[in-house]
Amino acid sequence: MNHDVVVVGAGIVGLTCAARLQEAGARVAVVTADEPARTVSRIAAAVWYPTHTVGDPRVLDWARRTFDELAAQAVHGVSGVVMRPTRMLLRAPSARPPWWAAAVRDFRVVRPADVPAPFAGEWRFTVPTMEMGPYLDWLVQRVTGGGGVLLRRRIDRLTDVADLAPVVVNAAGLGAGGLADDAGVHPVRGQVVLVSNPGLRTSVRDEDNPAGATYVHPRSRDVVLGGTFEPGVSDVAPSAATGQAILARCIALVPELAGARVLEQAVGLRPARHGGARVAVDAAGLHGGIRLIHVYGHGGAGVTLGWGCADEVVSLARGPSSSRTGAAATWGSSAAPGRAR
Numbered sequence: 001m002n003h004d005v006v007v008v009g010a011g012i013v014g015l016t017c018a019a020r021l022q023e024a025g026a027r028v029a030v031v032t033a034d035e036p037a038r039t040v041s042r043i044a045a046a047v048w049y050p051t052h053t054v055g056d057p058r059v060l061d062w063a064r065r066t067f068d069e070l071a072a073q074a075v076h077g078v079s080g081v082v083m084r085p086t087r088m089l090l091r092a093p094s095a096r097p098p099w100w101a102a103a104v105r106d107f108r109v110v111r112p113a114d115v116p117a118p119f120a121g122e123w124r125f126t127v128p129t130m131e132m133g134p135y136l137d138w139l140v141q142r143v144t145g146g147g148g149v150l151l152r153r154r155i156d157r158l159t160d161v162a163d164l165a166p167v168v169v170n171a172a173g174l175g176a177g178g179l180a181d182d183a184g185v186h187p188v189r190g191q192v193v194l195v196s197n198p199g200l201r202t203s204v205r206d207e208d209n210p211a212g213a214t215y216v217h218p219r220s221r222d223v224v225l226g227g228t229f230e231p232g233v234s235d236v237a238p239s240a241a242t243g244q245a246i247l248a249r250c251i252a253l254v255p256e257l258a259g260a261r262v263l264e265q266a267v268g269l270r271p272a273r274h275g276g277a278r279v280a281v282d283a284a285g286l287h288g289g290i291r292l293i294h295v296y297g298h299g300g301a302g303v304t305l306g307w308g309c310a311d312e313v314v315s316l317a318r319g320p321s322s323s324r325t326g327a328a329a330t331w332g333s334s335a336a337p338g339r340a341r
């Protein structure tokens with residue numbers, strides 16, 4: 001065993017775990033069936049926003065840690081990360097801010113007199129956004145530059161990598177369900193349309209649009225228009241009719257988009273899980289005292305929760321173990337995970 005930890009999965013969740021584990025002193029191998037550029041993570045919009053995620057104190061902590069890490073990365077000029085002002089238009093008046101507002105630094109409710117028709121309310125806030133192509137490249141370079149290895153290999157069972165390291169992290173997204181025998185893991189199809197950017201700088205969301213959730217996320221060269229959220233649907237072929245409907249809704253929301261050139265239609269399957277993301281030591285472990293940690297099921301919020309979950313994975317990987325199997329890790333010396341920059 002030349003590694004302390006093997007991470008299965010090279011999407012946003014696996015790569016952030018690998019980066020954090022490395023900062024904590026672990027020698028890390030990442031095993032992935034797909035190149036990072038061909039993962040679901042590559043298709044993400046990718047905006048800090050906990051889509052369809054139930055907020056409890058643990059999830060809020062993951063969200064807040066991720067927000068803070070990405071905000072710091074934006075300040076340090078990490079590839080593809082910027083802070084983006086956002087307008088969230090509401091179809092029904094909201095008496096109180098959403099649970100996730102506690103993680104956002106400048107959340108504010110717009111005065112009713114300033115809310116545009118036909119909306120009943122508006123929230124404004126600034127959140128980190130990433131361009132996932134350059135960002136995943138940056139993460140890979142960070143991991144390999146720090147001595148980690150990336151191995152292209154599709155595994156059938158988690159025991160297939162048990163010879164690589166005494167700790168196995170299952171961050172295989174949609175594939176994690178089969179590897180962990182977890183029937184709660186399921187796809188949530190999402191289609192987006194990428195168009196040329198006519199000069200937009202602000203994200204606009206109309207999540208409760210009765211015709212379908214609608215969002216406009218500008219990036220440096222294009223704009224991501226969305227979207228769909230289709231639980232249980234695993235067809236990855238873009239639908240022309242759905243693309244047209246997304247385009248029409250987004251132009252109605254942001255008229256400057258009329259005339260923007262369509263560059264691409266993309267579909268991804270969000271790796272969701274009934275009951276929310278699983279971030280835990282597997283009490284059964286793997287044979288031979290291998291410690292097994294699961295980190296999957298982030299659905300529409302892997303980008304939003306990734307760094308916070310990675311912090312927890314470092315703690316779980318290091319032990320002391322509350323499970324029946326797996327010795328406490330001996331690598332690393334600091335008690336708290338560092339910052340990945």
Ligand SMILES: Cc1cc2nc3c(=O)[nH]c(=O)nc-3n(C[C@H](O)[C@H](O)[C@H](O)COP(=O)(O)OP(=O)(O)OC[C@H]3O[C@@H](n4cnc5c(N)ncnc54)[C@H](O)[C@@H]3O)c2cc1C
Pocket residue numbers: 008009010011012013014031032033034035036039040041042043044045046047048049153154155156171172173174175176179189190191192227267268269270271296297298299300301302303304305
């Ligand atoms: C259209 C769309 C828009 C989105 N927008 C946002 C957004 O704005 N904000 C946000 O927070 N989230 C967003 N998401 C959700 C986000 O993309 C996911 O939550 C996130 O990508 C999940 O990351 P992951 O690393 O768990 O999975 P993935 O990116 O799917 O990576 C899984 C990894 O596991 C590997 N793997 C799987 N099975 C095996 C196996 N058997 N053997 C070896 N390796 C295996 C794969 O090869 C891959 O490397 C969006 C998703 C979509 C589809």
